Amino acid sequence: MPRYLTDKDIADFRAELCRVATERFARYGYDGVTMRQLAEALGCSPKTPYRYFRDKADILSTVRAQAFARFAETLEAAGASATSPIDRMRRVGGAYMRFAAEHPHAYRIMFEIDQPIDGSNADLARESDRAHRLITRQSEELAGAGLIDVDPELFGWSLWAASHGVVMLQKAGMLQHGPDQRALAEFLGMTMMRGAAKVKK
Template identity: 65%
Template sequence: MPKILTDDDIADFRAELCRVATERFAKYGYDGVTMRQLADELGCSPKTPYRYFQDKADILATVRAAAFGRFADALEAAAASSADPAERSSRVGRAYIDFALANPAAYRIMFDLNVPESMNHAELRRESARARQFITRQAEDLSRAGLIEADPQVVGWSMWAAVHGLVVLKLAGLLREGPDFDVLHKTMMRLIVEGARTKHAPVSERRKPAAEQAPMKN
């Protein structure tokens, strides 16, 4: 007679399946993981995972949603820890890095996988949106406080691109011969903020070089 699973049994199996899936997706990519491999890792029948998830894409969307949720929790806690815009921005940036370095598999499945479109997954859509709002929020706060003059959307995305690139280099082991990681991070952020203290005109409004200007009429 089959064992009757309790709610705790179901939750425990789902959690273990998600843990294994997170590690394998991060290591092998979406196409390098199969449902059979996940079942073998868990020591269960190949059909068992289908009792808990629709398919491989559903598993990936679920583990990505969980990763984004934990990531957003970390950023929200950092943002709530200070009322000063500059200090808050610094703490959110530090929380971003701390999460990424402490959870490399989760970070990779959030940002570094070529995955099928899965934003119709309600939980993933909600949690990723919650995390993404921090991309520009800190720069918007700096702008309102008069600490930067440049477009806060552009500044926010520039900060995100810079930190993401730094994290990826660190996780790939490519910074061993470079400057100290924290020094590099602080210098990078300082350069962005200092550059953002000047309001830059959109490219279309900038004066063209003399060689590109229309010739003057006699």
């Protein structure tokens, strides 16, 4: 007679499956991972993962949503104690760099996996938008304080692009003999701030 699974059993298995899937997707990409491989890594039958997720795409969407949620929580916590819009920008920027360094698998599946972020997975769409809105909100605060004179949404996206570029240079080993990545990211941010303060709409 099969053992009855409690809610905790189900939650624990899903969490472990997501942990293994995050690592595998980050290392091998979406096409390099199969449901059978995930089952083998978990020591269960090939059909077991299908009891918890529809398919491989569903697992990827779920782990990406979880990664974006942790990412947004990290940035929100960093900016919560800021004393000014510029201080918030610096704190959030520093947290961005730390998250990328400390959670490389999560960072990769957020930004290096080719999977559309659309309405097909509500959790993924919500959590990725949460991260975007946080960065845009910072720019709106800078504009509201008269510190930048450009479109705040474009400025927020530009800050994000600059931060991501620094992370990717670091991951590629290009900063090994260059500046510290956090120092470079802050330099870019402050240089963009000075430029945006002088531009007239």
